[in-house]
Amino acid sequence: MSIEAVxxxxxxxxxxxxxxxxxxSSATVEEAAKALGCEEKRIAKTMSFLADGKVILIxxxxxxxxxxxxxxxxxxxxxxxxxxxxxxxxxxLPIGGVCPFGIRDGVIVYLDESLRRFKTVFPACGSRxxxxxxxxxxxxxxxxxxxWVNIGKGYE
Numbered sequence: 001m002s003i004e005a006v007x008x009x010x011x012x013x014x015x016x017x018x019x020x021x022x023x024x025s026s027a028t029v030e031e032a033a034k035a036l037g038c039e040e041k042r043i044a045k046t047m048s049f050l051a052d053g054k055v056i057l058i059x060x061x062x063x064x065x066x067x068x069x070x071x072x073x074x075x076x077x078x079x080x081x082x083x084x085x086x087x088x089x090x091x092x093l094p095i096g097g098v099c100p101f102g103i104r105d106g107v108i109v110y111l112d113e114s115l116r117r118f119k120t121v122f123p124a125c126g127s128r129x130x131x132x133x134x135x136x137x138x139x140x141x142x143x144x145x146x147x148w149v150n151i152g153k154g155y156e
Contacts, residue, residue, distance in 0.1 A: 020133075059110070061121070063114075063154065090104065123143075
């Protein structure tokens with residue numbers, strides 16, 4: 001799976017042409033903001049975790065950090081990130097391109113409250129040099145999220 005899987009995913013809504021691809025890397029929050037010409041906080045980064053044998057993706061604002069205590073309260077387990085060499089296998093997408101679209105079956109997606117302060121955000125699209133601009137209602141719809149969580153800190 002890759003950007004092609006994400007494009008195929010967005011074809012259901014005739015939105016694949018909204019995906020932007022860059023000649024430079026957008027794999028980090030800083031690189032993505034530079035490629036898009038926006039503030040880093042508007043980059044919707046997707047963090048990959050393991051909880052009770054399940055893969056969980058949490059989409060959060062570029063300036064938010066994971067608050068371990070909030071995570072434990074929400075998920076009743078310690079925050080354990082997916083190891084770098086397992087990200088592709090478990091999510092179907094490469095590090096730097098992980099997003100809530102076109103992912104492997106069984107992966108659970110949550111959206112962090114840190115995103116709600118923006119009209120639009122920019123999640124990746126399955127590669128280390130892609131993104132799409134979505135409104136928060138669009139992100140809710142197209143991510144098939146299981147709901148909103150509040151596990152972020154440092155953005156208030």
